[in-house]
Amino acid sequence: MSKRIVIIGGVAGGTTAATQARRNDRDAEIIIYDRDKDISYSGCSLPYYIGKIVNTRREIVPRDSKYFKEKFNVDVKILHEVTYIDSKNKKVKVKNLSTGEEFEDHYDKLVIATGASPFIPNKEWMDKDNVFVLRNVESADRIKKYIEEKNPKKALIVGTGFIGMELCENLTEIGIDVTMVELKDQVMPTLDRDMANRIEEYIKEKGVTIYTGEEVKSLLGEKSAKKAVTDKRVIDADMVILSIGIRANVDLALNAGVNIGKTKAIRVNEKMETNLEDIYAAGDCAEIYSLIHEDYVYRPLGTTANKMGRIAGKNATGEDLSYEGILSTGIFKIFDKTVAFLGMNQREAEALGKKVDIHYVKTYNKPPFMSGASIMYIKIMVEKESEKILGIQIFGGEGVDKTIDTYVAAITFGARKRDLALIDLSYSPPYSTVNSPVIQSGVIMEGSLES
Template sequence: MKIIIIGSVAAGTSVAAKARRNDENAEITVYNADYDISYSICGIPYFLGGGVDELKALTPRNAPWFKKRFNVDIFTRHEVTKVDAEQKKVTVKNLDTDEIKEDSYDTLVFATGATPITPNIPGVDKEHVFHVRTIQNTFAIDRYMQKNEPKKATIVGAGYIGLEMAEQLTQKGLEVTIIQRSNQVMPHFDKDMAFRVEEELLKHGVNLLLNEEASYISDNTVETKSGKVIESDLVILAVGVRPNTKLAKEIGAELGNTGAIAVNTKMQTNIPDVYAVGDVAESFSVITEKPIYRPLGSTANKMGRIAGDVITGGNLEHRGILGTGILRVFDFAVGQTGLNEKEARKEGYDIEVLHNLKPAKAEYLGGKELVIKAVADRASGRILGVQAVGEEGVDKRIDVFATAITFKAKAEDLFHLDLAYAPPFSTTKDPVLYTGMALQNAIEKKNKLITPQELTEQIEKGVKFQIIDTRSTKQYEVSHVVGAINIPHANLRSEANNLDPEIPTVTYCNKGVTGNAAQNVLRNMGFKNVYNLSGGNKNYQKFINN
C-alpha cells in the first residue's frame, strides 16, 4: 500500500505514525510545503512573550527524526500543486529548486490545514504587520521586535490567539490595544461571561475597542472605521483561519456547511481512497450531531490517528467534539465546553441556566472565586455546556464537565460524582457537585432560577416581581437589585406575612446560597412562584454594569 499525505503538523504526522504502527510494510510519504513538519502553534505567543526560551522548543520533531522513528519519507518545502483522483497521481513542486515531479498513491490524505484570514485593510502588507500561525511567522515577529523594539502593539481580533498575544505582549512591556468588530471578546463565550474576561484585560492595561473595525494601517498608526487613530508600531492579525480546501475542491471533494471538507466518522471524503483530517476537515458536535468547525491541535491529532488506523484496516471512528477550549488571560483561566446559552437556544432547547460562584478550594487556604455558567436541557436533564472563569481550578472543572457531557450525563448525575476532596484542592461540596444539584432542583421546579438578563428583560416587559434582598442592611445599602426590598434572611419568616404569595417573587443574596435558602422558606410558606437570582447580587451587578 502506498499512502501519500499532503501536509503535516499535528494531523498529517498522526496519520503517518498510526499507519506505520499498524502496517510495517506500507509505503508512507508526506509532502509538506512548509519548512517545519511538527510544531506547537498554541505555544507561539509564549515564545514571543518570553515564556519559552528557544524557538526550537516549539519544533521538537523534524523530518530526519520522523524518518528514523517511523520510516516515513517526509519532503519539506514540497508543495502538491495538483491531484489526479482518477489516475491516483499527484504533481509535486520543490519550492527550493522549482523541480516538478509526479508521484502515485493508493490512498491520499488531505492534511492541508488552515490559513490565517487576512482582512481587507489597506496596509496589511506592511513589514510590521504579522499573522501568528507558523514558525516562520514567529521567527519574523521575533526578529522584528529585536530589531525595532516596538512600544505599542495593536491586535486585530479577540479570539484565543488575540487574547494570548495581548497577555504576552503586555507582560513584555508593550502598550496593547485590541480591536474587535463584535460587542464582546471571545465569540464562543456568552456575553455575561465574556465581560469578566474584558474586565481582566482592562485591569492589566489593555486598551479594548469593541464594535470597532480596523480600516487602515500606516507605518505607525491603525485607524478604525469610526475615526479612532491608534499609535502602533506592531500589528498582529488574529481574526481567524480558513481551511485550505483548494486542492480538494479541484478533484470534487464535497465541502460541508462550515466550509471545511466534509468527512464521515472514518475521515473519508466522498471520493474513494481520499481522506481529510485536521484543520481542513469538518467535525461534528457530540451534542447536536451537526457539523462543527473548531480547528484545534487536539482534534487534529485525533482525526489523524483515526484516519491512519482506518487506512491500514483498523476500525476507529470519530465520535465528534464539544469544542472544548481553555486559555490564560493574565490572572484568569478561561474555559468552555459544549454549547453556550445562545447556541442552545438556537438549537431549540428549553434550557435552565445557572451561574455558580464558589471558591475553587477551601477559603481558609486562600481559595479564590470560580465562576461557572452551566446550561442544561429541561426536557432530558442533560448538561449541554459549561463556561468557567477564575484564577484557579478552571481546567479541572472544565475537564470534568467535558467528560460528563460526552457521556450524556444529566444534571443529577453531577451531584453523585465521587470527586477528589482535600482542602488544598477543593471544597466539601465541589463546584461541580453544586452545579449539578442546583440545576437539577431548578429543572424539577423545586428551586427555580432566573438570570440577571431574564429578570431585567421581564421587568422591561412590564412583569411585576417582588424582589427580596436577603443580605444584611449594610450590604443592601452598598448595592442591590433595582426595585428590591431588604429583608435579611433571619427576619424572613416573621416578615413574610407582609408579602403577597401570589406575586412572582425573586430572592437573592450575594452569590446564591442564602437566596436559595430564602427561596425554600417562601415555597414552604405557600408562595406560588419563587425564583432564586442566578449568581446573586454579585452576578447581577456585573451584568448591569457591563
C-alpha cells in the same frame, strides 16, 4: 506489494496520521509533503514563544524530517507543495518550492491535512513591515525578530479570539502597550456576553485598551503602519497583529472533487473518509461532528486534529475505527486567569429553538483558608426537557482546567444534569472544596441551593 500512503500536511493531523499508519503497517511506504519548513510543531505554543515563556525554537519544533525517517521510516519532504490531486488515477502533482521542479507521485491511500490560514481582510496590509499574522513558526520568528530589533512600544491586535487573547497577555508581559479591536460587540464572540464581560473587565484592569463593535478600515503609513483607522477612531501603533480567525485550506481538495461542508471545511464521516474513495482528511482543513450540537462544526484545535489524524492513519491501513465526535471543548490562559468552555453558547441554542435553563455558580476552587484559593464563575446551560448539558463556560483562577475536564469526562460518558450532584470526586482541602465546583453545580441545578 506494499501500500503507498501520501499525506499532504505535516503538522498535528498529518504527522499523527503518519505515525499511526506506521504502527499498523510496518511495510507501507509513507510520505508527507509539506510546503513549510517546519513540521510537527506546537502551534498553540507560538504566543508563548513570542512572549519568551518558551525559551528556544527547538522546544516548539522538537522533530524534523530526520527524526521521522529514523524513528518511523516516514519520508518527509518539506518545502514541497502538492498542487493537484488526480483521484481517478490516484496521483498527485508536487512542486519542490526550493528548486521549482514539478513531478508526480502516486498513492493507494491519501490523507489531506492541509490545515488553515489566517483571515486577512486586506492583502495590501501585509506589505507593511510591521503588520503580522501568526500562522506558523516562521511567522512567529518574524514577530519575535521585529520586537527584538525595533523595540515597539505600542501594539494593536485585531481580534479577540484564542490567539488574540494569548498574544495580548504575552505582549503585555514583555512591556508592550496593547490595544485590541473587535468587530463584534463583545470580546471572545464564542462566549456569552455575560461571561465575556467579566473577561473584558479583567483585561482592562491589566492595562489593556479594548474597543468592541469597531472595524479596522485602513492602516496608515507607507513602509510601516503608523496608525489604524477604525469606523470610530484613529489608533497609534508600532506594530499590528491580525488575529481575526482562520479559514480552512480547502482549494486543493475542492479542485479534486472533495465535498466541502456547510462550515466551508472538508466534509468527512466518522471514519475521516471524504466522499472520494481512499481519500481521508484530518485537522484544521476538515469539519467534525459535535455530540452536543448534533451537527458538524468547525473547531480547529490541535487536540481535535490529533484525534482525527489518528483515526485517518489507522483506517488508511485497514482498521475500521470511528470518531463519534467532540464536545467543542476549549481553554486558554489570560494573565492569572483561565477561560474554559464546552458545547454551544446561548445564542446558538436559541437559534436552534432549544428551550433551556441557565444556572450560575460562584465558588472557590478550594477552601478560602487554603493558599491559592480563588473564585471561579461557572455558567451552565441545560436543555429543559432532556436535562442534557448543552454548554458550560468558566472564568476563574486555579482549578478551571480541572473543573472543565471533569465536566467533559462526565458528559462524554452520558452524565445529565441530575448526575452531577452525586459524582464521587476526590476531596482534600489543598485540592478542592468538600463539594467540588462540579458537585456544587449539580446541587444548585437540583434546586437545593441558591446560586
